[in-house]
Amino acid sequence: MAVSQQAHEFAEFLESVSAKASTPGLDLAVVRDIVDSNHKASTEPEGVSYAEVDAGGVPALWAIPEGADPDKALLHFHFGGSVTASMHSDRKAAGHIAKGAGVRSLVVDFRLAPEHPYPAQLDDAEAAYRWLLSQGYEPRNIGSTGHSIGGTLAVMLPLRLLAKGEATPGAIVSVSPWTDLTIQNPSVDANEHNDKMLSRATLELFRAAWLQESGVDFTDPRISLVHADLTGLPPTIVHYGAYETLADDGAQLAQRLADFKVTSEVHAMPEGQHSLILGAGRVPEVDRAIQQMGQWLRRHLGN
Template sequence: MSKAPARTPTGRCCTSTSAARSPRPCTPTARPPAPSRKPPGSAHWSWTSGWPEHPYPAQLDDAETAYRWLLAQGYQPQNIGSTGHSIGGTLAIMLPLRLLANGEPTPGAIVSISPWTDLTIANPKVDENEENDKMLSRNTLELFRGAWLQDPALDFADPKISLVNADLTGLPPTVVHYGEYETLAGDGAELGHRLTEFKVTSAVHPMPEGQHSFILAAGRVPEVDQAIAQMGQWLRLHLGA
């Protein structure tokens, strides 16, 4: 009896990265999940290993591994969303930029939540919002930066790691969400300005009084649920377009 041909997935899917609050910085594993253990159309991994053991660019390499795994399952680039929260929101944009530099197709849309886009930590909002943001401070950002960027030759202003200095030409439709009370509020706002400068289809949604990791209040704070609904609408609108 002949074997039925494999079916090409026709749905939409996302690569997703996020960082949970923990006593020390952490990094994603590089093992995309078995399809039977996750909902169809999702490649999501958690942050488990300490950054000192896995410095930059290990996390970006992992994001690329997850993306290529989805492609290998038959998903088309335009049906894949690149999404992430915190440093994952940064990686959600770094991945398409790496693909563009290699002349390869990018995911069809980006959702970047509370991204860290200026590794020089020069934005004035870092200090202005320190009393409001209970998740991050200048000291914790400096700690995370030192653990992540261990190569002494790296310039913190390098466009490869500080997206506020990057050429964003060619990025797919990108939405940025951030909390107005978080230390990285200025990073999110500046990224929004840069997306407009490079004529990227984009939208920016500041969460009033939102702190870093405001998204963790999903299911408990109506404004957060509304923001998540907006993210879903963005992906439905642009994936497969």
């Protein structure tokens, strides 16, 4: 199937934002403002309202579709390599996924590196999850969703809960996850010119900001999901773009899920870009992918 004109325009948009953000000498605050403008790629989802909340000490934003199931919720983690982006950059994309699933989504504004290195982001994810539990949501009725570093956190959170012997969310949606912190996969260099958002240099900058402990082993299963024991994970769907520097990361996670007999699906979008859900409402291929994510969540939440 030919790639849509809208998909090409989306790639051009991502490239223009990345070019601005990588202007030499910019202050990090300015870079963050530029990266937040990626939200412009998504349309406003019709019939979705928003409300900012304090989720157990973590700033967050509810995306609430009309007619949302009051007993279920998504916990959504944004992109940005732990260094950039925010709940505002993900608001509309998360709203589209929430609408597809027919449930509200809590978009988590986790702390950013380098000011707050690992595991601050995961700590905030856990705090927001526990806040949802305090609001009366049952674990099986919560979906863990995200893209890029957020797609990593969407899996890391259930793994942390499993390690503590606690109930996990009922389903996972992991889009464009970063699962191998060694940055050694062939797609990193093979897709250097195809990926309009990420490059090896950007990934190395993100990694240095996120993992600041000296002597940290990038193969540690706590940070590289490709080495983690995935036993007991809830049903997980993985989406990634074939044009991503992290395409192999997504494919490897899907293979690991199969190896550990986790109920799972994998979808590789032809010529798809990193953080593809940012094209929500404009790119037909993305809207079909979001429909698949919504159906996955409808099928598995509450079981």
